[in-house]
Amino acid sequence: MDDGVVNPQAIILEIAADLGLHLAELAPLAPPKDAAHFETWLQEGRAADMDWLHKNKDRIADPRGLAPAPACLLMVGLAHVRPRVDLPEGGRIARYAAGRDYHNRLGKLLVRLGKRLAREGALGEGRPGRAMTDAAPLLERSHAEEAGIGFGSKAANLLHPTFGPWFFLGELVLEIDPQELLADGPSLAPAGSCGTCTACIDVCPTDAIVAPGQVDAGLCISYQTIENRGPIPHELRPKLSGFAFGCDICSEVCPWGIKAESKANFSQDWGTHQVVEKLTLVDWLEQDDASFKQIWQGSPLQRAKRDGLARNAALVLGLAPREGSREALLRTLELHSSPMAREAAAWALAKAHGTETPVKDALDRAYHREERSEWQALIGIDRDIARSDP
Ligand code: B12
Ligand code: SF4
Ligand code: SF4
Numbered sequence: 001m002d003d004g005v006v007n008p009q010a011i012i013l014e015i016a017a018d019l020g021l022h023l024a025e026l027a028p029l030a031p032p033k034d035a036a037h038f039e040t041w042l043q044e045g046r047a048a049d050m051d052w053l054h055k056n057k058d059r060i061a062d063p064r065g066l067a068p069a070p071a072c073l074l075m076v077g078l079a080h081v082r083p084r085v086d087l088p089e090g091g092r093i094a095r096y097a098a099g100r101d102y103h104n105r106l107g108k109l110l111v112r113l114g115k116r117l118a119r120e121g122a123l124g125e126g127r128p129g130r131a132m133t134d135a136a137p138l139l140e141r142s143h144a145e146e147a148g149i150g151f152g153s154k155a156a157n158l159l160h161p162t163f164g165p166w167f168f169l170g171e172l173v174l175e176i177d178p179q180e181l182l183a184d185g186p187s188l189a190p191a192g193s194c195g196t197c198t199a200c201i202d203v204c205p206t207d208a209i210v211a212p213g214q215v216d217a218g219l220c221i222s223y224q225t226i227e228n229r230g231p232i233p234h235e236l237r238p239k240l241s242g243f244a245f246g247c248d249i250c251s252e253v254c255p256w257g258i259k260a261e262s263k264a265n266f267s268q269d270w271g272t273h274q275v276v277e278k279l280t281l282v283d284w285l286e287q288d289d290a291s292f293k294q295i296w297q298g299s300p301l302q303r304a305k306r307d308g309l310a311r312n313a314a315l316v317l318g319l320a321p322r323e324g325s326r327e328a329l330l331r332t333l334e335l336h337s338s339p340m341a342r343e344a345a346a347w348a349l350a351k352a353h354g355t356e357t358p359v360k361d362a363l364d365r366a367y368h369r370e371e372r373s374e375w376q377a378l379i380g381i382d383r384d385i386a387r388s389d390p
Pocket of ligand 3: 154155156194197198199200253254255256
């Protein structure tokens, strides 16, 4: 029955939908339900070198300091379902990274949303506080699950019945007392669960899903190819499965992800960046600083930096050589400004061409040329791989 009473919760969600956010739900700004899991995860060393998670531990476990008084979190989801992304001449990247950077797009949408909510009086006296996504000191999946956006999964991804795992999360702090805005509590999460499925755990090439819902970042290809600023451990290199940036394997085998792909495709919305359309992994090896800044502008791939992308490209080419890759790897070994890229090229050459005498000689020269002992030691391991090949 329409009793003429304005429901601010419904208005807020309606405005979010009107701006193009696919999912939006409210939750109180309160310690997330998985705070204890998060702390155990840190204690068990699952965050690899992501020190910022340790530094922000207390704020993440209790985010109430994000607002001066009791407040709400408007959790939103933006879908990015699209077909798999192969680079020209081979190699893959995570689908989310093919087009526009979600940090920009979602960040801008959230700021617009905040302004519009304030303009239309949906916040009463309250203000829209910080708009955040990803790098926020918040356990986003946990808050989103509590708000009713989706359900948690064994791969740790938050799943939605329509979009599977293929959506980003972001949030806006709303300075409205949850007693006012959420008197009846948050929405119920959409129905769904992993059930007896274990496909993601079974398929993960590096066994990074160490228990249901728990990913060891140090083992995850996504961490290694995006966040790790050092060498990728030798034992993980053969398991990259063609991924030169990010990893979608646990999402691609997920029945919820597969169902989403059969129903939706947001490629047009997100576009495909020119570097994804045009550049090969051999090109990735040969970017200079200037071209990296210009041509790659706006691509989420920039997150791994020029040196990280060259490292990743070298490793993938070492496992799947193609025309021109041998020469490009030899040039990288000799000329790249980053020892990390040079070392990755050494490994790739040893793996793919280690039986060839000129390659053995090049590795030998690279070993003696390397000035920093830690990199020389790694190139020594690579040289041994080639030497062990008759
Ligand atoms: C650090 C980080 C990573 C790390 C670590 C991932 C991880 N699983 O912890 C690395 C670099 C590996 C990574 C990879 C990816 N990430 Co990431 N990542 C983050 C970030 C910044 C923090 C995550 C975090 O705090 N992890 C710590 C663990 C404890 O928290 P959690 O992963 O959220 O775990 C949840 C559950 O597993 C559960 N849980 C944890 N332990 C236990 C134990 C038990 C017993 C139980 C029952 C539950 C449980 O509690 C948590 C909350 O629900 C978030 C953004 C944010 N601010 O939250 C994005 C975020 C989680 N990542 C995202 C994405 C898209 C990815 C990738 C798919 C990217 C890719 N294609 O390469 C992969 C997926 C890997 C995977 N299977 O998790 C999205 C996820 C969207 C979604 N629908 O779920 C987020 C939310 C970014 C965003 N704003 O959209 N990521
Ligand atoms: S993103 Fe890849 S490496 Fe990481 S948990 Fe999923 S399947 Fe494993
Ligand atoms: S693959 Fe199966 S177990 Fe893994 S997240 Fe999807 S439904 Fe859950």
